Amino acid sequence: MSGPVAADKPSTGLRRHSLREDAADAIRAQIVSGELRPQTLYAIGRVAEQLQVSITPVREALLDLAKEGLIEMVRNRGFRIRVLTDAELDQTLQIRLMLEVGAVREITAQGLIDDFAALRDLSDRAQKAAEAGDWVGLVGIDRELHLMLLGYLGNPRLVDIVGQLRDQARLYGFDGIAGSQRLLASTREHDELLDAIEAGRTEDAAQLMSRHLKHARGIWAGMAEGRSAD
Structure with a gap:
């Protein structure tokens, strides 16, 4: 995966405030653009590393995205992008x-x-x-x-x-x-x-x-x- 995707995110990583929301925005953008694809299992730690933040705000962001119906969490393994029927x-x-x-x-x-x-x-x-x-x-x-x-x-x-x-x-x-x-x-x-x-x-x-x-x-x-x- 490339660096932070959202246009307003600096290349050095996400802003320190509202990390949960920023992480959700960045991951959402990667989903919508197709950078993150269905049928692929993604590790939370790898995504956190790519966004240059700790795992906690990324995990919280993923829980928010799961509520939106964009992803599904895979217990103890990571997450996958959902596929609509x-x-x-x-x-x-x-x-x-x-x-x-x-x-x-x-x-x-x-x-x-x-x-x-x-x-x-x-x-x-x-x-x-x-x-x-x-x-x-x-x-x-x-x-x-x-x-x-x-x-x-x-x-x-x-x-x-x-x-x-x-x-x-x-x-x-x-x-x-x-x-x-x-x-x-x-x-x-x-x-x-x-x-x-x-x-x-x-x-x-x-x-x-x-x-x-x-x-x-x-x-x-x-x-x-x-x-x-x-």
């Missing part, structure tokens, strides 16, 4: 549809976004990452875009919940997605969504968000079919 992924999509479609409807109806520059920039970066087959980069950009958009509703708990749901969905797997034309098409849907929001087309925006989330679920399903055919 199809049913769990469908349940995650259902919850995201309930939360994000309604949020976009409210954001559009109330005209809560007065400057789309940052969102447009993220949309452009997502497309470029997809074109380049940069899956790890795309994961972070796409996450930032969606959570920034939801943030305009002014409900940080909503942002946290959706962020956790997105992180859990990434546990489904990574192989076979990067470079997919369906993935590129999905990133281009961001522009359509932002156009509808900026124009105040409330129902169009809500429908576009619903379609976008369902298309993303379809990409994961297609990837699973490809894996089973190998």
